[in-house]
Amino acid sequence: MTPFKGIIPALITPLTDRQTVDEAGLRTLVDTLVEKGVHGLFALGTNGEFFALDDEEKIDVARIVVDQARGRVPVIAGTGAFTTQAVIDMNARMAQVGVDACSIITPYFNAVSQRELVTHYTAIAEQATLPFMLYNIPAKTGGTINVDTVAELSHLPMIQGIKDSGGDFDRLTQLIGLKRDDFAVFTGTDSLILWGLLAGADGAVAATTNAVPDTVMSIYNAFQAGDMETARESQEKLRVLRTAFGMATMPVVLKAAAELMGMPAGPTRAPALPLSEEQRFKLDELMQVYR
Numbered sequence: 001m002t003p004f005k006g007i008i009p010a011l012i013t014p015l016t017d018r019q020t021v022d023e024a025g026l027r028t029l030v031d032t033l034v035e036k037g038v039h040g041l042f043a044l045g046t047n048g049e050f051f052a053l054d055d056e057e058k059i060d061v062a063r064i065v066v067d068q069a070r071g072r073v074p075v076i077a078g079t080g081a082f083t084t085q086a087v088i089d090m091n092a093r094m095a096q097v098g099v100d101a102c103s104i105i106t107p108y109f110n111a112v113s114q115r116e117l118v119t120h121y122t123a124i125a126e127q128a129t130l131p132f133m134l135y136n137i138p139a140k141t142g143g144t145i146n147v148d149t150v151a152e153l154s155h156l157p158m159i160q161g162i163k164d165s166g167g168d169f170d171r172l173t174q175l176i177g178l179k180r181d182d183f184a185v186f187t188g189t190d191s192l193i194l195w196g197l198l199a200g201a202d203g204a205v206a207a208t209t210n211a212v213p214d215t216v217m218s219i220y221n222a223f224q225a226g227d228m229e230t231a232r233e234s235q236e237k238l239r240v241l242r243t244a245f246g247m248a249t250m251p252v253v254l255k256a257a258a259e260l261m262g263m264p265a266g267p268t269r270a271p272a273l274p275l276s277e278e279q280r281f282k283l284d285e286l287m288q289v290y291r
Contacts, residue, residue, distance in 0.1 A: 001004050002160040003074045003101050004133055005202050006039025007193075007211035007220045012255055013061055015049045015266035021057055023064055024263030029210070030068040036213040037221070039203065041065055042103060044078035046140060046165075047207040047251040052269040059093055066098045080105030080135060084120050088127050092182050095129050102132040103163060103205075109142030118152060125156040133161035137188065147174045154183045160188065163188040163205045163224040169195060176200045190216070191242050194235040197223045210265070211257040212290045240289050248272075256280060260287050 011033075030041060043065045044050040044058055047164055055234065062077045069075050077099040079090040104124065106117065115232065134153065136181065138144040140142030143168065145153075153159050162176055165188030173191065175185045176199050186205050187196035193204040197220070210214040215234050221231035245253050249272040253263035256275050259284065267274060 002161060002202075003131060004040070004076075004161040004186065005053050007036055007203055007209060008040035008042050008076065008205045009033050009185070009213070009216075010042045010045040010047045010188070010205050011065070012207070012251060012258060012265055013044075013053065013211045014264040015269060017267065019267060019269050021053075021060060021064075022264060022266050023060075026064050028066040029266050030065055032211055033209065034072050035065075036209075038073060038209065038213070040074040040076060040100075041069055042076045042078070043099075043207050045135075045205070045207075046105075046137060047210075047254055048078065049078070049251065049269055050078045052281045055090065056091075057234040058090070059097060062094055062099055064099045068216045074100040074132070076101045076103050078103045078105065078135070081131075082107045082109060084123050085121075087124050091124065091128055091130060091132070094192055096217065099130065099162070102128075102130055103135045103136065105134050106141050106143050106145055108141035108143070111141065115237070116160055117143075117145055118150055118265055121153050121159065122156060125158040125186040126155075128158040131158050131160040131185070133163055133184070134159060135163045135188070137165040139166075147171065147178075147245050150175060151178050154178050154180070160184065161186060163184055164183070165189055165199055165205075167192070167201075172196055172201065173199050176203065182274065191235075193219050193238070193255075194231050197231075207245065207251070207254055208238055210254060210263060211261050211287075212238070212241060213291060237289060240286050244286055247283065250273055253283065256283055258282055261290065
């Protein structure tokens, strides 16, 4: 049975004003989200600025999240890299830290072929001691895992799910057709949480949960309770924050929104710049809908 289910926040990585990892802030974030009823925690994803952290910082973030989660929910760590061996090495280190599972983004910057993706993920799976999910986000990596490729990889025992952040609902429904007890399908596009659930997805890896956990959890909980009106209202409400993301470099807006809602966040690592005073004022006005 796959460990992947429900609403799993793609954690931001709180930073201090000196742009170092804010351990106290990260611990507070973990506690707050667990208390809100999330089903897992995904550290070191795209909105967690994995690409801006060195290996030791990644290990430190994972260690903090595991320690603070205290077994209350599963902890998933992003271990993706361009080279196969780098992923294998990071998976081994994350296993020592005590994470429950990993998420492995497709190789980025230099998009690889489908045959190379199969070779890459198969080699990783053969040496993995932890289950992992595939992570597809073509807008950031420049490459896509085709549905047929996912179907082939889904039969490897250690590959137990996929997070698809392509925003293509038709593709998501095709992936949902691959679902089994040991292979979960998640949307990573927060605007599709409810529609994914209606189509049969197992849940969502949702970055907006960092800022507005009550709204995101309302979508899932109302859906489970059969209250479609509330689920739709909450999904529509989430559009306000999702639309605001275009104001600045990712995840500047998300971190600013989280801070405005009383969550620890801090700056985004340079070269990303903070919101201007005008942008922050506009965002604060938009966030009134969640207060």
